[in-house]
Amino acid sequence: MQKAFCIQGSPSLPDFLSSVGLSLDLPSGRSGAFRRTLSSSFDLSPAVVSVAARIMPSAACDRNFGRHVMSRISTGLASLALVTTALFGPAGLGSANADDKPTVGIAMPTKSSARWIADGNNIVKTLQSRGYHTDLQYADDDVPNQVSQIENMVAKGDKVLVIAAIDGTTLSDTLHKAAQRGVKVIAYDRLIRNSPDVSNYATFDNFQVGVLQASSLVKALGLPDAKGPFNIELFGGSPDDNNAYFFFNGAMSVLKPYLDSGKLVIPSGQKTMDKVSTLRWDGATAQSRMDNLLSAYYTDRHLDAVLSPYDGISIGIISSLKGVGYGSGDTKIAYVSGQDCEIPSVKSILAGDQYSSIFKDTRKLAGVTADMVDAMLAGKTVPVNDTKSYNNGVKIVPAYLLTPVVVTKANIRPTLIDSGYYTASQIE
Structure with a gap:
């Protein structure tokens, strides 16, 4: 036989119930009087809904309405957690408001x-x-x-x-x-x-991100008009991130014609994702790889551009370049792409170190x-x-x-500041 239960609680119980938009549901014939007593004693809001849970059998509740129910509300349970468990079960408080969202x-x-x-x-x-x-x-x-x-x-x-x-x-x-x-x-x-x-995927056009990254480097180098050849190295994202392949493939769709024609050259020969990926998008890992590339392939040549898929990687690459003198004296800093317009990279773009990023x-x-x-x-x-x-x-x-939107020094203000994404004080 299904049992009906009657609320037992402390003086804090009515306040608690009122605060979450709930009141007590009592046996037939008792509800009105009990609600009026609660309203006068505890100032409960009348705009409440019923709780279909009780702790004492309803027959006992009927026989001992005044003595048991009201005294229990005055003397109380040991903890509010016990009340909520008794009312709603181990799943915790459920929503009693039809408009409450999950x-x-x-x-x-x-x-x-x-x-x-x-x-x-x-x-x-x-x-x-x-x-x-x-x-x-x-x-x-x-x-x-x-x-x-x-x-x-x-x-x-x-x-x-x-x-x-x-x-x-x-x-x-x-x-x-x-x-x-x-x-x-x-x-x-x-x-x-x-x-x-x-169920669904919310993202940016990731292939287009790569297209924009590579296109920014092509523009910086003056291609297709410039004769070249220009030296470029490629960095990819984390191999366990599906987006990394979209970024890389988008970029290669732009760079491949110039690589095929010889206007762009990769001295290291590292040009596939299994060779250029950067686990966990880690900037320190990228910096270490850039150090190795510079010492192995650039002791007697200049690196003109670096495809970087993410700002954190870009910062590591630029640190490596600066470590061997790029960006000082007559040694021009290489053009480096990026993504996400993180504040350190935006500042780097303004300083003339990083060339571009992608705003998402x-x-x-x-x-x-x-x-x-x-x-x-x-x-x-x-x-x-x-x-x-x-x-x-x-x-x-x-x-x-x-x-996505490509960002260079020329459009930082309208893209990032005027849009309200950053304040001027954050990036300048």
Whole structure:
């Protein structure tokens, strides 16, 4: 036989219930009098909804209404945690307000990059402005840590996960478990591979990012008009990040004709991703590789340009170049590309060291992500503009691609300051 229960609690219980928009549901015939007593004694708001949970059998509650129920509210339980567990079960407080929105879990890879900090903050701000609760976690570039964080989000009942994967090949089992509980997954800027449980992908046009990076170097060198040949070295992103291949392929689509014609030369001969990738996008790793390239191939020649896929890598490359005299005296600094318009690189561009970066407005990406969350939870069609490009090895993941913008010294102010992304004091 199903039991009905009656609330027992302390003087703090009514205040607690009122604060979360709840009141007590009592046996028939007692509710009105009890609500009036609570209202006068504890100043409860009348605009509340019922809690369908009680702690004493209703028959006992009827027999001992005044003595047991009111005295229990006066003398109380030992802790509020016990009250919430009794009311709502081990899953914790549920929403009693039909307008209350669920929690969105946000799994970011690292705080070592200013870009990811900005992403996390912008997603939280945008989702919270739409009424969602958020659970933002950074994994310190540790894959097991990120897996654990995602599993905890699912266990806590997060309804949608926004994931910027550290290693896009490691989450298949974790996402399968999430899918079994009805959790939707948005791959954020980095495609999650080998999983049928990725619902959508929010990102920028990553092939175009590479096109813009290489095109900026071509322009800086004066190609196609300049005769050359010019010496160039290539750096790629992390081999476990699907985006790294899009960036590299986009760049090579621009550079290859000049390499084939001899106007561009790679003295090291390192020109494929297996040779030029930079694990975890690490600037120190890039700097070490640049040191080795300079000592092995440039003791008697000048390096004219470096394709770099990310600002953190660019800073490492430039440090290496400066370490052997580039940018001082008559030795011209090589043209170096980048991505993300991180503040150190923006300052480097203004100083004439780094040549270019790619601006990816994370505010817009957060907006697209929030639109996806809205549609998923409302059972509506998720907004996408690409259904062909992103095969994760198991399925084509429907994506929304935003447009990247190349930034040089000439357009920093209108692109980064006038848009409100940075203040002048941050970068000048």
